[in-house]
Amino acid sequence: KSLPIYVYKTVDSTNNAAKKLAVEGAEHGTAVFAFHQSHGRGRLGRSFLSPANTGIYMSVLLKPSFDIRRSVLVTTAASVAVVRAIEKVCGLRPEIKWVNDIYLYGKKICGILTEAITDFESGQIQNLILGIGINCSTNEFPKDLLEIAGALEGSFSKNELAAEVLNQLLPLIEHLEDRTFLEDYRGHSLVIGKDIQVYKGGYAGTVPGRGASALGIDENGGLIVQYDSGERETLATGEISIRL
Numbered sequence: 199k200s201l202p203i204y205v206y207k208t209v210d211s212t213n214n215a216a217k218k219l220a221v222e223g224a225e226h227g228t229a230v231f232a233f234h235q236s237h238g239r240g241r242l243g244r245s246f247l248s249p250a251n252t253g254i255y256m257s258v259l260l261k262p263s264f265d266i267r268r269s270v271l272v273t274t275a276a277s278v279a280v281v282r283a284i285e286k287v288c289g290l291r292p293e294i295k296w297v298n299d300i301y302l303y304g305k306k307i308c309g310i311l312t313e314a315i316t317d318f319e320s321g322q323i324q325n326l327i328l329g330i331g332i333n334c335s336t337n338e339f340p341k342d343l344l345e346i347a348g349a350l351e352g353s354f355s356k357n358e359l360a361a362e363v364l365n366q367l368l369p370l371i372e373h374l375e376d377r378t379f380l381e382d383y384r385g386h387s388l389v390i391g392k393d394i395q396v397y398k399g400g401y402a403g404t405v406p407g408r409g410a411s412a413l414g415i416d417e418n419g420g421l422i423v424q425y426d427s428g429e430r431e432t433l434a435t436g437e438i439s440i441r442l
C-alpha cells in the first residue's frame with residue numbers, strides 16, 4: 199500500500215508538522231520529511247540541532263491498533279528499524295544506547311522522540327508521532343557538540359536511507375506484539391553488561407546519578423538494572439550514561 203509522504207524545505211519541527219496533519223485527519227503511516235528544522239526537539243526538553251541538508255529529519259504518524267501502553271515498544275522498534283536501515287544502506291554497524299539513541303563509533307548519530315496526541319475530553323492517547331533525526335554530516339555542528347555527536351560516514355543516498363527507515367519501520371509496528379525485533383535490539387545494545395549511571399526524573403547534570411550495572415532488556419523494552427547497593431529494578435524509560 200502506498201502512503202502519503204510530505205516533504206518540506208523547512209519547518210519548526212517535523213513532529214509539529216505531523217501533528218497538524220493528524221488533526222486534519224491524515225492516515226496511519228503518513229510521513230513528514232524536512233531538509234531543515236528551526237526548532238528540532240529532543241527528549242527531556244532538549245533541542246535537536248537540525249541544520250539544512252545535513253540530516254534526515256522525519257516524523258511518522260501512527261494511529262495505533264496496539265495497546266497504547268505499548269508505546270515504549272514503538273520507540274524500541276523504531277531504533278531497530280533505523281539500525282537495520284543504516285546497516286543495509288550504509289554498510290555500517292551502529293549500536294543502540296537505551297532507550298533509543300543510535301551510536302556509531304562512540305558518538306550519537308540519531309535520536310528518536312515519540313510524542314502522543316491525547317484527546318482533550320477523554321484524556322485517551324489517540325495518535326503517536328514518531329520523530330527520527332539522523333545526522334548525515336557534522337559540518338555545521340559547533341565544536342562542543344562534536345564531543346558527543348557524530349554522523350553517518352561514507353557515500354550513500356539520503357533518499358534511499360529515508361525510504362528504507364520507513365520500509366523497515368511500518369511492518370515492525372504492524373507486528374509489534376511479536377517482539378521478534380527485541381533480539382536485534384539486544385544484539386546491538388551498547389549498554390548490556392556495562393556499568394552505568396541512572397538518572398531519574400532528568401538527565402546527567404540536572405539530577406544526581408545512581409551507579410548500577412545494566413543486566414538486560416526485558417520483553418517490554420525496559421532496562422533491567424542492578425544498583426551498586428544490590429537492589430534490582432526494571433526501568434520502563436529514562437536516561438542513563440555509561441561509566442568509563
Ligand code: BTN
Nearest residue numbers: 211238239240241309310329331
Ligand atoms: C533526542 O535525541 O532526544 C531525540 C531527537 C529527535 C529528533 C527528531 S528530528 C525529527 C523529529 N522532529 C523533531 O523536532 N524531533 C524529532
